Amino acid sequence: MDRGLRLLHLVADAPGGLTVTEAANRLGIGRAAVYRLAGPLTGHGMLRRDEAGRLRLGAGVLHLARRAQPLLAEGALPALRRLAEQAGATAHLTVVEGGEGVALAVVEPTWTSYHVAYRTGARHPLDRGAAGRAILAGRAGSADPVSSSGELQAGAYGVAAPVLGVPGLEASVGVVALAPLDVETVGPQIRAAAAAIAAALG
Template identity: 60%
Template sequence: MAAESAQTLERGLRLLRLLADGKNGRTPTELSAELSLSRPVVYRLLTTLMNEGFVRRDADGRVHLGFGVLVLAQAVQPLLRAAAMPALRRLAEEVGATAHLTVAEGDDGLAVAVVEPSWTDMHVAYREGSRHSLAKGAAGRAILGLREGRDDYFVTEGQLQEGARGVAAPVTGLSWLEASVGVVTFGPLEVSTGPRVVAAAAELAAALG
């Protein structure tokens, strides 16, 4: 019974992760094919998840994430922020630039934690809750790189704010989280910034793992 329950949970989580990829929902038949599960199994999973508000079906019968997922996300974000603060604070002080943790929400990146350096005369004001396309900026590019299996850092300039330079690296090794750690500044960045950002991302992954 325990093994069967664990298998059902694993299948349900895979289904939710599939729906979280930002596409325009899926039909039960598409879910069955992509998850390699029979349609009766998919329908049983959907019934349970719909009853709990985690998925919903539109007028065309396509399945989407439900608003119940938002409740879980709102509970997780403060935990992510608390876990990220030590690594971000150390990174901001070492590099002298605003450090941030960005998580993927569909095709967007959401800044859930931001730390500004204490000793610089000028730094980028980056607000928690800021949202931008994953296709723009180092933070989003790092998350897209994570989806492609990359674990190195990304550098961009002027994509989100004129004159601002960004460096970000993905948080790897956590199947339940698509996120990146990065810094942004108006000033020059040392060659060591990239490796330091990668180290901070690894530190956060270890704290969350």
């Protein structure tokens, strides 16, 4: 089981998929062993072979991920509520799904006269907006907050930081507002929320 899960993780980390030979080399096992590991994973929809024979993630992984998403959102809500109230801005947890950022949980502040209405399930490219770019920064090992202005919605300002230290999860937490945000003020609040979410989900 351990080697099967390692194979699944290797394929997940390879955007272009892996050949059986590449997988065997990275796992330090023979090609025949990779075929034996891939068989049950393919049968359960966790892996698939593309036209070139490369191993890629199967639709079964997305099914499992969708089942886990409500648990992730539930674990993140206390930290998001605190963040929304502290920052006076709409707080959100964004996760990677299918190469895009998806707003998994959204909390609006209770005391502001107006705020951004950010829809749960909203999708956007990872290279646009603070939430997606924070995830990319996390991939590069940075925990620093990332800011954006008008990249996803005209007149909206965002600041986000990656959620680090949760195996298998690529995510960010951030806030979005209709006025410029002071990164020096909200940055530490966002990083504290990201750490709290990582602790709750880890």
